Amino acid sequence: MDSDSEKILLSSRSRDLERRARNDDAALQRPSFREALRFWFKLGWISFGGTAAHLAIMHDELVEKKRWVNNGMFLHALSHCMLLPGPEAQQLAIYIGWKLHGKRGGIVAGTLFVVPSMFVLLALSVVYVRFGSLAWIAAMFNGLKPAVIALVIVALQRVARSALRGPLHGAVAVATFAAMFFFDVSLLVIMLSAIVLGIVLGALRPGLLHRPREAGAEEREDDDSIHRSTRPIALLKAGAKLAVSVLLLWFTPLLLFYFFADDFHFWTGLALFFTKTAFVTIGG
Numbered sequence: 001m002d003s004d005s006e007k008i009l010l011s012s013r014s015r016d017l018e019r020r021a022r023n024d025d026a027a028l029q030r031p032s033f034r035e036a037l038r039f040w041f042k043l044g045w046i047s048f049g050g051t052a053a054h055l056a057i058m059h060d061e062l063v064e065k066k067r068w069v070n071n072g073m074f075l076h077a078l079s080h081c082m083l084l085p086g087p088e089a090q091q092l093a094i095y096i097g098w099k100l101h102g103k104r105g106g107i108v109a110g111t112l113f114v115v116p117s118m119f120v121l122l123a124l125s126v127v128y129v130r131f132g133s134l135a136w137i138a139a140m141f142n143g144l145k146p147a148v149i150a151l152v153i154v155a156l157q158r159v160a161r162s163a164l165r166g167p168l169h170g171a172v173a174v175a176t177f178a179a180m181f182f183f184d185v186s187l188l189v190i191m192l193s194a195i196v197l198g199i200v201l202g203a204l205r206p207g208l209l210h211r212p213r214e215a216g217a218e219e220r221e222d223d224d225s226i227h228r229s230t231r232p233i234a235l236l237k238a239g240a241k242l243a244v245s246v247l248l249l250w251f252t253p254l255l256l257f258y259f260f261a262d263d264f265h266f267w268t269g270l271a272l273f274f275t276k277t278a279f280v281t282i283g284g
Contacts, residue, residue, distance in 0.1 A: 029067045033101050039066075040097065040109045044116030047089075048151060054089035056155035062096060069096055075163055083191070085279045090114060168208045172197070191282065250275070 031039075039061065047054045055078065062068045077095050081088035090113045097109025131137045164170050172194065179185040201208050257267040 040112040053155040056158040
C-alpha cells in the first residue's frame with residue numbers, strides 16, 4: 001500500500017471515529033442536579049461489597065442504564081483514580097459528579113458516597129458490640145461473609161468485562177494476579193510495571209492497548225479536559241486554591257479537638273496515622 005492510500009485510509013478511519021464519538025455523546029443523557037442528588041444518596045445506602053462492588057454498581061447505573069457518562073470516559077477516569085492514593089471508588093464518584101454538575105456535583109457525590117455508609121457501619125458496630133455474643137447474631141455475621149465474597153466476584157466480573165479489551169489486557173490481569181497471589185509482589189511494583197509496559201506499548205504498538213471506538217472517545221474526552229485551561233498561571237492558581245482548601249479541611253478537625261476534646265494527643269495521633277495511611281493506600 002502506497003503512502004497516498006495509507007493517508008486516505010487513516011483519514012477515513014479518523015472521520016469514522018469522530019462520527020462515532022459524536023453519536024455516543026449525543027446518546028448521553030445529562031441529568032438534572034436533583035436527579036443526580038437522588039442517585040448519589042441511593043448509592044451511599046446500597047454500595048455493599050467494597051471497592052469492586054462500588055465500581056460495578058456505578059458502571060451499571062451510570063454507563064449502562066442511565067447513560068450519564070460513556071464507557072470510555074468511565075474507564076479513563078477509573079485508571080487515573082487507581083493511580084491516586086485513597087479510595088478510588090469515592091474519587092471516581094467525585095470526578096463523575098464534577099463532570100456532570102461542576103464543583104457542587106463533586107462535593108455532593110463525594111459526601112453522599114460515604115455519609116450513609118458511615119451510619120450503616122455505626123449501626124452494625126453497635127449491634128455487634130452489644131449483642132455479638134449471642135449465637136444468632138454471630139451466625140448472621142458469619143452468613144454475610146460468603147455473600148460479600150459473591151458480591152465481589154460478580155462485581156469484578158462486570159468491571160473486567162468492560163475494562164479488559166483484548167488478549168493483552170487479559171494476560172496482564174492474569175500475570176498481575178499470579179504475581180501478587182503466588183509471589184507476594186508489592187502492589188507498587190505491579191503498578192509501576194504496568195505503567196512502563198503501557199508506555200512502551202503505546203510507543204511501539206498502540207493498537208494493542210485500545211479499541212478504535214473507545215480510543216477515539218477517550219481522546220475526545222482528553223481534548224475537552226485539556227483545552228479548558230492550558231495556561232500555566234491558571235493551573236497554578238487552581239492548584240493553590242485546591243491546596244489551601246485541602247489544608248483548611250485537614251486542620252479544622254484538629255482545631256476542634258484542641259479546644260473541645262479532652263485527649264487531644266490521642267486524636268492527633270489518630271489523625272496523623274490515617275493521614276499517612278491515605279497517602280500509601282494506592283490501588284484500592
